[in-house]
Amino acid sequence: MSRPAGNTRLKNARLAAGYNSQQALADAMSAAAKQIGAAGLEIGVRQIRRWESETPPWPQADAQRVLTHLLGQSIEQLGFTPPWGSDGQSAPAPGRRSPIAGTMSAVGLATVPTAASTPQPASVGIDYAAVTIAHRRLYWSVAPAQLHPAIAQHARLGCHLLPDTAGACHRTVAxxxxxxxxxxxxxxxxxxxxxxxxxxxxxxALQAAGEADDPLLGAAILAHTAFIPGWAGRRDEAAERIVAARTYARRGHATPAFLAWLDAVEAECETRCGNTSTALHLIGHAEDLLTTGPDLPVPPWMDWFSPARLAAFKGNTQLRAGHIPQARETLCQVLDALPADADKQRTVVYGDLASVEAAARNPEDACAYAGQALDQLAVTWYATGMDRVRDVRRELAPWQHERCVRELDDRLYGWATTVSALQR
Structure with missing residues (x-):
């Protein structure tokens, strides 16, 4: 028999907030209670276990305040159903509400109705997924500010559809x-x-993956959450999320290529936190996985990783480690290996090559690569790529009176570029 999933909404919100165990959340709640005026509240791991069960009891008022404070979601979004029901009289029937119903209200869109309407046919899962696949492909060429609203509306539709589906269709939509x-x-x-x-x-995203019972997709989402503290220099927080991602990947029987990507994510976080030696070791392990492991397919949604993109990670880490000749060689090889549609990654590589030449005290070559990055950004905007160009300009400060740098400034601070950057 399959093991009951329990309150996946609370579990996933706990993990996403960085509390990798029930005890960690219990300790955090007890500490936070004193800070928000609920000093008499004491929460133990047994209570967390009950809340994460198949039938979680309705928390008392102070516990609700602390839970929503720590996890950033309403008590209903965390999987709890009020004992008096949504109509103030009786509890809603079991299974009539999706575990993610209402979540779009948290991102500024209309609240999803909690009551089920007409049951959807089995084909709705295939049709809904087809649009998701189209969005995935459009990401590489459509301006992000234009694509994002369409994706948000599509997610809102999914929140409407999910309560009215069942079985395989339910898992497909989720x-x-x-x-x-x-x-x-x-x-x-x-x-x-x-x-x-x-x-x-x-x-x-993690809550929906839990609804689909897809641990590999959950691993990918958790790894992406690690970027947020990693880029901000919060290494311990990023490391905890990577551990959670690897745990989910193990449950999902991840392929060597997927595990190599997790190494690359961890390597980038370590690089951002100044630990380039650790990052280079992780990248070496990822390269071994790709070259010696079985060539098994990755999920179709994992279209953001390849050996060339791993090499791009490596080149950036070599640059930050001060290994300038090695970084130049690696990044030039990446340019040759990138597919034609890798416009966003190409912008980043041009920016890193510009930094390589600035570090090598070759301002003209640095400006030339920065100019190529700006050419690409004019076609496909990518904020991470523009960050690389701005980094290069700061590195070129010793040569700011040189003609090549002034010409770069003319492009970097032209009317169109400046207005466009401010709008984004």
Whole structure:
């Protein structure tokens, strides 16, 4: 017999907030209670276990305050059903509400109705997933500010559909919804530079993946949540999320390529936190997985990773470690290996090569690569790529009176570029 899933909404919100055990959440709640005026509240791991069961009891008022304070969601979004029901008289029938119903209200869209309407046919899962797949493909060419609203509306539709599906169709819609939330979170973090919004969106993605019972998709979402503290230099928090991602990957029987990507994510977080030696070791392990492990397919939604993109991670880490000749060689090889549609990654590589030449005291070559990055950004905007160009400009400060640097400034601070950057 299959093991009951329990209150997956609370479990996933706990993990996404960085509490990797029930005891960790219990300790955090007891500490937070004193800070928000609920000093008499004492929470033990047994209570957390009850809340994460199949039939979680309705928390008392002080416990609700602390839970919502720590996890950033309403008590209903955390999987609790009020004993008096939504109509103030009787509790809603079991199974009539999706575990993620209502989550879109947290991201500024209309609240999803809690009552079921007409049951959906089995084909709705295939149709809904087809749109998710189309969005996945469009990400590589459509401007993120234009694509993001469409994805958000599609996720809202998924929240409406999910309560009215069952069986395999239910799992298909939930998995597609999780992927849509993941894509929205990726755009918010990498393209629009909205880490707080991305963090909230990725929690919803994890809840949907739990509804689909898809541990591999859950692992991918958790790994993306690690980028947020990792890029901010909060190494311990990023490391905890990577541990959670690896745990889910193990449950999902991840392929060597998927595990190599997890190494790459951890390596980038370590690099951002200044631990380049650790990062290079992780990248070496990822390279071994790709070259010696069995060549098994990755999930179709994992279209953001390849040996060339791993090499791009490596080149950036070599640059930050001060291994300038090695970084130049690696990044030039990446440019040759990237597919034609890898416009966003190409922008980042041009920016890193510009930094390599600035570090080598070759300002003209640095400006030339920065100019190529700007050419690509004019075609496909990518905030992470523009960050690389701005980093290079700061590195070129010793040569700011040179003609090549002034010409770069003319492009970097032209009317169109400046207005566009401010709008984004």
């Amino acid at each position: 998995a597609a919804l999780a992927e849509s939330y993941l894509l929205a979170g990726r755009i918010e973090f990498f393209d629009l530079q909205q880490p707080a919004q991305a963090s909230e969106t990725l929690v919803h």
